[in-house]
Amino acid sequence: MGVTLDGKTLTVTGWGEHTIDAASEWDAWVSGQYKRKLKVYGIIRTYIVDCVEKDVVWASSNANYFEGVQSAGTAVVFFSDLTIRPVSSVNVYVKDVNWTAKDIGTQNIRNFQLTLQEA
């Protein structure tokens, strides 16, 4: 099955991921010492997925499609059964669509990167 986003199959060439915490810090006096306390409320996970498509006209391009999803602001289902990073159907927002192509010869290859934030 590979990797799908909103039901569309992605040809993945690279995968990145990072998490940041949502937290508060405060000053405290504990057992005769100053301490800096931290309360973590949760984390925000972001996936960065590199993809490629070949011989796909713009109207049918996944990059084009996910620009539309990003514009709509709706959460879509992200799935991966890749050994390097399985993801069991989480809802994500499309935060960024970044694509490049070189109009040289007849390669007609489009590389695009999706930044997905867990909803």
Added chain:
Amino acid sequence: MTLLTEQVRLQASEQQLINNATSYAIPQTTFGTIHDYGNIVLAADSLVIFQVAFHNPGGGGNWSWIRIKVGSLYLYGAKATDAGAVTIGAACYLAAGTYDVLVEGVSNGVAGGQVTSLKAGIVKFLDQVASALQTYPSSIALTVANRATCVGPLSECTFAVQLQAQTAAAVTNFENVGDSLTNGVSISVDGVQVDWSERYQDADSKQCGSAKLFCGALSVGSSHTIAISKKNAATTVYITIVACPWILPDPATFSTPMTLNFSQGSTFYSTLEPMFADPTKFIGVGQPRAISFGSATDYYNSTSATGIISYSYVFDVLDISWNFDCYGMGGCISVIGVDAR
């Protein structure tokens, strides 16, 4: 840092089922149906709340009895002995299906008694577990699962028990601790008898007695057992139970729904509001001390009122381990939140 809130009363799931303001006369001498309010249809298992008012013909020893029937089972009964309107309410969990709702009753031969303003509707809370209205089978155990809320993990819940009991051609009485009454019906929580929160003794053999227990301060994450004892095996008991952190208990067993866990200096929010009644509701930060000098010194900050209470407290100096208490049988918590600093 961030404002985190959680809607624990799910207003989007609320539904009015009956709202009938018409007054119907209570029979003067012969017990019977006062009014059949027709069917309610539940697409899913639901918590249904009822409220109805009834008028006693007048003081001077006169009285009226009514009882609410849901489908083939009885939910609630009450007696009015004083002139004027008595408004009663109950929470009832029902399995999906269609139920005819009617009110039965009688007065003691005096004209003028009326039932009016019957209302019923579906409410839904997060974290609610329940036992549907039934003829009491044997002890009933329920467990509210623990989970993290936006202000900390769940801590305690309320068990809301509604009981109707009848003994054919005889009285039925609901016993508190220490009582010994004819055809007595008593309740225990985890093997320990407790007092009822409300009781209407059927001293007139009208088969309309009822009682409720809104017992708070029961831990989440563990099973709690409600058991009914009856002195007369011929007494029929109808029972429904809802266990939920967001249903407020009676003042005798006020509850602490969550263990607060957020950053020092943050502002805690909680909204309390009516459910099947609009009682005086209480919420306060603090707790009864080793020697209590009353609520005014047990709680650093508190609010007590009817209607909607929008409560907030800034934990600037006070440590969050002080937590908070609340009560108000008939009301509920609808929103919790924290403005984390």
